[in-house]
Amino acid sequence: MNTSNYKLSANNAHLKYTDLLPYKEESKTTQEFLQKIIDILIDFVKATNDRNEKILDFHHPHDMLKLLDLKIPEKGYNLQQLINDCATTLKYQVKTGHPRFFNQLSCGLDIVSMVGEWLTATANTNMFTYEIAPVFILMENVVMTHMREIIGSNWINGDSILAPGGSISNLYAFLAARHKMFPNYKEKGIATIQGQLVMFTSDQSHYSVKSCASVCGLGTDNCLMVPSDLQGRMIPAELERLILDRKAKGHIPFFVCCTSGTTVLGSFDPINEIADICQKYGLWLHVDAAWGGGLLLSKKYRHPRLSGIERYALY
Ligand SMILES: Cc1ncc(COP(=O)(O)O)c(C=O)c1O
Helix, strand or coil, X not given: CCHHHHCCCHHHHCCCHHHCCCCCCCCCHHHHHHHHHHHHHHHHHHHHCCCCCCCCCCCCHHHHHHHCCCCCCCCCCCHHHHHHHHHHHHHCCCCXXXXXXXXXXXXXXXXXXXXXXXXXXXXXXXXXXXXXXXXXXXXXXXXXXXXXXXXXXXXXXXXXXXXXXXXXXXXXXXXXXXXXXXXXXXXXXXXXXXXXXXXXXXXXXXXXXXXXXXXCCCCHHHEEEECECCCCCECHHHHHHHHHHHHHCCCEEEEXXXXXXXXXXXXXXXXXXXXXXXXXXXXXXXXXXXXXXXHHHCCCCCCCCCCCCCCEEEC
């Protein structure tokens, strides 16, 4: 991205943020500034979808630092410099939506979703109450209800929450499971649990699952990593063995995390067999579907146990 493609008119180039709305609005400065930024974004979208473009203009960090001016200035830069910096930022960005980009996890750039991000950033709101974001709050309700409908008809009147990512979703699931088993924990704290809580996840699961044990006071020794088979799927017999082992020690197994689409191999743990074990021993079953969730919920592949499991959390 050549910064010379994004020149502001001579009247506006030297101006600063204090010459934009809401401070001032003279000779359509704000409009011209925003238009140049949009040009940069659209050019990046086009380059991302162009097979002849490089996926990445790679430089080692010490060379990259020479190409950029990252020092934090005492005085604000002028508008032209801000535009140039935006173009430079995208010039060296990995084009994760490029047709030849094959790394795991990232997928193509969805233009409609991107517009959604622009829309919410422009609205500059939060999701506290209906008063501050009437349309977004209603939208949220509709989306959540639909998600519960997909999981199963007995969930329609339930409750759910949108999460900002997979790690937080795993933490929410952990907290929900502990609350279900020990509803007084919220008020009384740790004293309400008479024993050592233990959780289980496969040795292929995302590290955020284990970190729940650390941040919630279990200790990582009490997050048991269940061995997986050669295809990276949790071995149910190993799960049961470990549950029984900990029960024999007087511990309290309470939570199992299945992964539907493991981070590295994309393996799906056998939910049915694991659900049977959870039901047998009264454990909460969570499915971390951070990147395989679409497949798990799609009509074609919808998992038969999704609406049958009593306590179930899905990201
Ligand atoms: C299976 C799985 N769970 C959880 C996460 C964490 O997601 P996030 O980075 O959104 O917190 C990832 C991220 O790669 C993942 O692959």
